[in-house]
Amino acid sequence: SQTIHQWPATLVQPVGSPLSLECTVEGTSNPNLYWYRQAAGRGLQLLFYSVGIGQISSEVPQNLSASRPQDRQFILSSKKLLLSDSGFYLCAWSSGDTNEKLFFGSGTQLSVL
């Protein structure tokens, strides 16, 4: 069966520090991968998605970046965090079929202080 792992679960970082969040999927190949952010009291915002290794599409211009170094690994990074980067970050995957479900990781609560 397919599983998605996302870590860490919580993270407290000072403003200006770097960020690296990692997500891996098991039990499937060539998944579509996504990073979402959920700010307090707001809906889910799609940040990045990837349909293959090295293929990254950015939805929102900001100081975050994403990389997909391996087929089932998706990394969210920042060189210098801002206060506004605080939020709940969710990784997700789908099979790529337009009528397949989206499966989410357990999320990372990021607090930038």
Add this chain to the structure above:
Amino acid sequence: KQEVTQIPAALSVPEGENLVLNCSFTDSAIYNLQWFRQDPGKGLTSLLLIQSSQREQTSGRLNASLDKSSGRSTLYIAASQPGDSATYLCASLPAEGAQKLVFGQGTRLTINP
């Protein structure tokens, strides 16, 4: 640009009641519509997916309907239980710009014992 709206933002009902959660979307050209459940501080769990050619899907006490012509979907929960308390989000996959789900902001449901 697709917009998804969920009203009300919060709903509180006594245990045992049947209830309906509403979701509306502005563009009827969609591939599918999905309903998710999110517990506090957790990721999203997929509940039901309705393909554009379908009118409803059922899973246990849950029934989701889709009316593309009116741009509406509903999630019916029968015989509600305290364990159903969570935030419920709907999301549509537009036919244009595929692979990018558009989420509503969710309805926070509380079932009172």
